[in-house]
Amino acid sequence: MTQTIEVGMLGLGTVGSGVVARLTRAATKIEQTQGLRLHLATVAVHHLRAPRAVQLPVGTRLTDDWQQVVTDPRIQLVIEVMGTIATAKAAIIAALTHGKSVVTANKDLMATNGEQLIALAQRQGCDLFYEASVAGGIPILRTLTDSYATDQVQRVAGIINGTANYILTAMTSQGQSYQTALTAAQQAGYAEADPTNDVTGLDTAYKLVDCKFNPNFWTNCSA
Ligand SMILES: NC(=O)C1=CN([C@@H]2O[C@H](COP(=O)(O)OP(=O)(O)OC[C@H]3O[C@@H](n4cnc5c(N)ncnc54)[C@H](OP(=O)(O)O)[C@@H]3O)[C@@H](O)[C@H]2O)C=CC1
Numbered sequence: 524m525t526q527t528i529e530v531g532m533l534g535l536g537t538v539g540s541g542v543v544a545r546l547t548r549a550a551t552k553i554e555q556t557q558g559l560r561l562h563l564a565t566v567a568v569h570h571l572r573a574p575r576a577v578q579l580p581v582g583t584r585l586t587d588d589w590q591q592v593v594t595d596p597r598i599q600l601v602i603e604v605m606g607t608i609a610t611a612k613a614a615i616i617a618a619l620t621h622g623k624s625v626v627t628a629n630k631d632l633m634a635t636n637g638e639q640l641i642a643l644a645q646r647q648g649c650d651l652f653y654e655a656s657v658a659g660g661i662p663i664l665r666t667l668t669d670s671y672a673t674d675q676v677q678r679v680a681g682i683i684n685g686t687a688n689y690i691l692t693a694m695t696s697q698g699q700s701y702q703t704a705l706t707a708a709q710q711a712g713y714a715e716a717d718p719t720n721d722v723t724g725l726d727t728a729y730k731l732v733d734c735k736f737n738p739n740f741w742t743n744c745s746a
C-alpha cells in the first residue's frame with residue numbers, strides 16, 4: 524500500500540528546482556520502489572514573484588514565510604535548500620522541534636553546527652539527512668556509513684569543489700579569464716550565489732568537516 528508523506532521545502536533556487544524536477548519525474552518510480560508518495564505541500568522562497576526554473580506541481584503552495592512550513596502540523600518532512608547559516612539553522616531547529624524529519628544540502632550549516640543539530644534530531648526521534656551536502660551526486664556519506672562499516676578511512680582524494688575545477692579547466696584549456704570562467708560557473712549553477720567559499724577553499728573544507736560525523740571517518744577536524 525502506498526503511504527503519502529507531506530513535504531515542505533525551504534528554497535527554490537538551483538538545488539530546490541532540481542528537487543522539484545526530480546520528484547516530479549521520478550514520482551512513479553518512488554511509489555513503485557519505496558511505496559511512498561512524496562506530496563510537495565508548501566515551498567518557501569524569499570521573493571514570491573521571482574521567475575522560477577521549474578513549475579510547481581498543481582496544488583503546491585508558495586509562501587515567503589518559512590515559519591509556515593516548519594510549524595505546519597500536516598508537514599512531516601522538511602527539505603532545507605535555502606542556504607546560509609543563521610536562518611537555515613533556526614528553520615531546522617524549529618522543524619525538528621515540531622517533530623519533523625529534515626533533509627538538508629547545507630554543508631556550511633552542518634560543518635559549523637552539525638553536532639548540535641544531529642543531537643537535537645536524536646532527542647526528537649527525527650531523521651536529519653545531509654547526503655546532498657557532500658558529493659551528493661556520487662553519493663558518499665551513506666556509502667561510508669553502510670558499505671564501509673568495518674573499515675577506517677585513511678585518505679580521501681578527488682575533486683571536491685566543482686566550481687574551482689570548472690574555473691581552472693576553463694582558464695587552462697580554453698584560455699578564459701578568471702572572471703569569465705567564474706561568471707560561467709555561476710550561470711551553470713556550480714558556484715553558489717556568493718562564490719566566496721567556492722574560490723577560497725572553504726567549501727571544500729566544509730565538505731570534509733561534514734564527513735567527520737561519519738563513524739568510519741577521521742574525527743579531529745572542525746570548521
Ligand atoms: N548549487 C549547488 O550546486 C549546490 C548547493 N548546495 C547547497 O544547497 C543550498 C542551496 O543552494 P542553491 O540552490 O545553490 O542556492 P540558491 O541561492 O540558488 O537558492 C536559495 C533559495 O532559497 C531561498 N531563500 C533564501 N533565503 C530565504 C528565506 N529567508 N526564506 C525563504 N526562502 C529563502 C531563495 O529564494 P528566492 O529564489 O525567492 O530568492 C532561493 O529560492 C546551499 O546550502 C548550498 O550550499 C549543495 C550542493 C550543491
Ligand SMILES: N[C@@H](CC=O)C(=O)O
Pocket residue numbers: 656658683684685686687713714715721726
Ligand atoms: N558550489 C559547490 C556545489 C556543490 O557542492 C561546488 O562548486 O562544488
